[in-house]
Amino acid sequence: xxxxxxxxxxxxxxxxxxxxxxxxxxxxxxxxxxxxxxxxxxxxxxxxxxxxxxxxxxxxxxxxxxxxxxxxxxxxxxxxxxxxxxxxxxxxxxxxxxxxxxxxxxxxxxxxxxxxxxxxxxxxxxxxxxxxxxxxxxxxxxxxxxxxxxxxxxxxxxxxxxxxxxxxxxxxxxxxxxxxxxxxxxxxxxxxxxxxxxxxxxxxxxxxxxxxxxxxxxxxxxxxxxxxxxxxxxxxxxxxxxxxxxxxxxxxxxxxxxxxxxxxxxxxxxxxxxxxxxxxxxxxxxxxxxxxxxxxxxxxxxxxxxxxxxxxxxxxxxxxxxxxxxxxxxxxxxxxxxxxxxxxxxxxxxxxxxxxxxxxxxxxxxxxxxxxxxxxxxxxxxxxxxxxxxxxxxxxxxxxxxxxxxxxxxxxxxxxxxxxxxxxxxxxxxxxxxxxxxxxxxxxxxxxxxxxxxxxxxxxxxxxxxxxxxxxxxxxxxxxxxxxxxxxxxxxxxxxxxxxxxxxxxxxxxxxxxxx
Amino acid sequence: xxxxxxxxxxxxxxxxxxxxxxxxxxxxxxxxxxxxxxxxxxxxxxxxxxxxxxxxxxxxxxxxxxxxxxxxxxxxxxxxxxxxxxxxxxxxxxxxxxxxxxxxxxxxxxxxxxxxxxxxxxxxxxxxxxxxxxxxxxxxxxxxxxxxxxxxxxxxxxxxxxxxxxxxxxxxxxxxxxxxxxxxxxxxxxxxxxxxxxxxxxxxxxxxxxxxxxxxxxxxxxxxxxxxxxxxxxxxxxxxxxxxxxxxxxxxxxxxxxxxxxxxxxxxxxxxxxxxxxxxxxxxxxxxxxxxxxxxxxxxxxxxxxxxxxxxxxxxxxxxxxxxxxxxxxxx
Numbered sequence: 001x002x003x004x005x006x007x008x009x010x011x012x013x014x015x016x017x018x019x020x021x022x023x024x025x026x027x028x029x030x031x032x033x034x035x036x037x038x039x040x041x042x043x044x045x046x047x048x049x050x051x052x053x054x055x056x057x058x059x060x061x062x063x064x065x066x067x068x069x070x071x072x073x074x075x076x077x078x079x080x081x082x083x084x085x086x087x088x089x090x091x092x093x094x095x096x097x098x099x100x101x102x103x104x105x106x107x108x109x110x111x112x113x114x115x116x117x118x119x120x121x122x123x124x125x126x127x128x129x130x131x132x133x134x135x136x137x138x139x140x141x142x143x144x145x146x147x148x149x150x151x152x153x154x155x156x157x158x159x160x161x162x163x164x165x166x167x168x169x170x171x172x173x174x175x176x177x178x179x180x181x182x183x184x185x186x187x188x189x190x191x192x193x194x195x196x197x198x199x200x201x202x203x204x205x206x207x208x209x210x211x212x213x214x215x216x217x218x219x220x221x222x223x224x225x226x227x228x229x230x231x232x233x234x235x236x237x238x239x240x241x242x243x244x245x246x247x248x249x250x251x252x253x254x255x256x257x258x259x260x261x262x263x264x265x266x267x268x269x270x271x272x273x274x275x276x277x278x279x280x281x282x283x284x285x286x287x288x289x290x291x292x293x294x295x296x297x298x299x300x301x302x303x304x305x306x307x308x309x310x311x312x313x314x315x316x317x318x319x320x321x322x323x324x325x326x327x328x329x330x331x332x333x334x335x336x337x338x339x340x341x342x343x344x345x346x347x348x349x350x351x352x353x354x355x356x357x358x359x360x361x362x363x364x365x366x367x368x369x370x371x372x373x374x375x376x377x378x379x380x381x382x383x384x385x386x387x388x389x390x391x392x393x394x395x396x397x398x399x400x401x402x403x404x405x406x407x408x409x410x411x412x413x414x415x416x417x418x419x420x421x422x423x424x425x426x427x428x429x430x431x432x433x434x435x436x437x438x439x440x441x442x443x444x445x446x447x448x449x450x451x452x453x454x455x456x457x458x459x460x461x462x463x464x465x466x467x468x469x470x471x472x473x474x475x476x477x478x479x480x481x482x483x484x485x486x487x488x489x490x491x492x493x494x495x496x497x498x499x500x501x502x503x504x505x506x507x508x509x510x511x512x513x514x515x516x
Numbered sequence: 517x518x519x520x521x522x523x524x525x526x527x528x529x530x531x532x533x534x535x536x537x538x539x540x541x542x543x544x545x546x547x548x549x550x551x552x553x554x555x556x557x558x559x560x561x562x563x564x565x566x567x568x569x570x571x572x573x574x575x576x577x578x579x580x581x582x583x584x585x586x587x588x589x590x591x592x593x594x595x596x597x598x599x600x601x602x603x604x605x606x607x608x609x610x611x612x613x614x615x616x617x618x619x620x621x622x623x624x625x626x627x628x629x630x631x632x633x634x635x636x637x638x639x640x641x642x643x644x645x646x647x648x649x650x651x652x653x654x655x656x657x658x659x660x661x662x663x664x665x666x667x668x669x670x671x672x673x674x675x676x677x678x679x680x681x682x683x684x685x686x687x688x689x690x691x692x693x694x695x696x697x698x699x700x701x702x703x704x705x706x707x708x709x710x711x712x713x714x715x716x717x718x719x720x721x722x723x724x725x726x727x728x729x730x731x732x733x734x735x736x737x738x739x740x741x742x743x744x745x746x747x748x749x750x751x752x753x754x755x756x757x758x759x760x761x762x763x764x765x766x767x768x769x770x771x772x773x774x775x776x777x778x779x780x781x782x783x784x785x786x787x788x789x790x791x792x793x794x795x796x797x798x799x800x801x802x803x804x805x806x807x808x809x810x811x812x813x814x815x816x817x818x819x820x821x822x823x824x825x826x827x828x829x830x831x832x833x834x835x836x837x838x839x840x841x842x843x844x845x846x847x848x
Binding site: 029396439441443491 | 619786
């Protein structure tokens, strides 16, 4: 009975290809509105939906598919992890290609699997008290963030290096390589090489998840993944489950040794339905064909290996940590360079909802949205910040609001988005070329996108460094018109620090509802 | 001191000087000199067409078309200076360089009109060009500029309907195709990264849109060729005029056709307000970019060429033909 296992493998491939397709289409492709729900996977994630709802104290309509997944889990068990999770698919692929059985060094104690529940309870308790850091452990968030910030940019760089090399190669080589390059360019490669802060760090963390496979199959899913924990708690009631026709079973133990989740324990007829991800391997390897998965004859759910003390401790810890984060000074004096995407909610609600998935950074047309390190505190790590020296907010673009899976960045129509002020620009008069009497320039004024320009030039008498009076056109900021898009800072010709800079002063979102 | 050119627009035909309070760039005396000179030359050349040739001086035609549509204007202006066949030969690789710099719609008049671009592309093909390439290095995101300007769609649609997709192509500029190029006898930039396709083209057809510009005063044909430059272009604003002359010395254009159908008169070169766009309904064509700019500056913006920094610099450096006496206006 290998059909079901083949089906499961096919499902993993299809899901991963769908994931890749949506990832690659999280990009401006000559269309102001993205034609696909590119954030589908995040909206299917009940953990993220639950945490954002709890912490943000708001019903988030767009995450309704997560409810469907939760309900399906009640009926079908923890199928999501085996059939649908794209991170699970990546882990299984790495497992099959890198860690053959000979490579494995199984040293992790069975008892570690309770940590995923403890992490889940910890995160749930913090979320209940407004501190949301599910993003640290949520598999969908991790995968999209890693691909956005780290894997895809690196892959893009390598491919570019290769094809640029071939392009400059002598003889007929470019004639062969260029059509391939053209195809890749239109379907796969980034329009321009993306760069991200934290990219190496994010990549290393992901590598950690893959390296852990060496010490246990599905190490991440068994021991750490809180989404897996949540689905295990729900899925152990599932009606569709592994069953054995005991008469034919020879107790050969093949099913037990092949179980990637170690969900078959002691007696091969006993299944931990919370841990079983219904990968169907046991059914495929069973020589007697006595294992089947079916929805007939329900049974009691299996127990979860948890102590009351452990549960209480993790819940208490989750709640207790919150006030320590709430007295961090950045709450009172936020980093002036903490410029959020257009349509972002006030800071408290924003962090409660932001999944750190990196969708907004992926779609940002000028590469301006970057992950934070600690500008918004430890709690705000990897949340999006506009770094204008890297890229600016395109005046006619609304893509980040379209891809945000939890509404942390509101989806605004273009007319409204243009009115959102991210911050205000100011001129550093000691460095600005005309202000310092060095030369005329006007680049900031030229690029200013507001119809009536928020940067105006006034021709004024200025003392040059040589001590002579000359006329220069000096830029002034018209604050009523400035939207803080940062294109002036991006394009300022001074090579290192721009002479026109944007800070968060005057940002629209904090003049509305007060940030918690 | 740099005198600030005031940008104003004259309705077609009503060509009169107006005193502007505070820093008058164009005094009555200056107007009389220019107008008188131009009138004299025109009269002389009309009466004695052989006179100019007899003196042995080079002359150059500037065609001015006032036809109804952008496409007709483009075709009209080029026809007035001898037709595309006098610029593009059979088998030429032609680069069309419109202004696609900004994420703006055609109505906002920050980019060359798409119909205008397509009309010129069609003329190049009719003249026997082997390939016609359209590109610009943009200021906003390139994809958005190509789409919003309407130029990508118009060119691709034209290529499809006429089954010339292999010959007429519009594409994005790629970093790897910029070539460090030395510029002999440069006024300012001894070397710069220039676009390979422009360097290798047989003919370059320059398709600017006339508009206001905060530093250059106005932007026309000379400035439009910044689109083939790589690197940090912001830095050349230190000495914009000299740099433009250097670029044109190194990469001469065969033909300049200026789109002055809609003209952005304030808040250029980006624009955005439809109230800043005035209908002017003309196109200018010349094989000499300086002559085209000189005439367009006077006709559209009532600016004497010397009042526009980079045109003045081009005149001083002898880049092209700029003296009124050598320019022959051909209107139609």
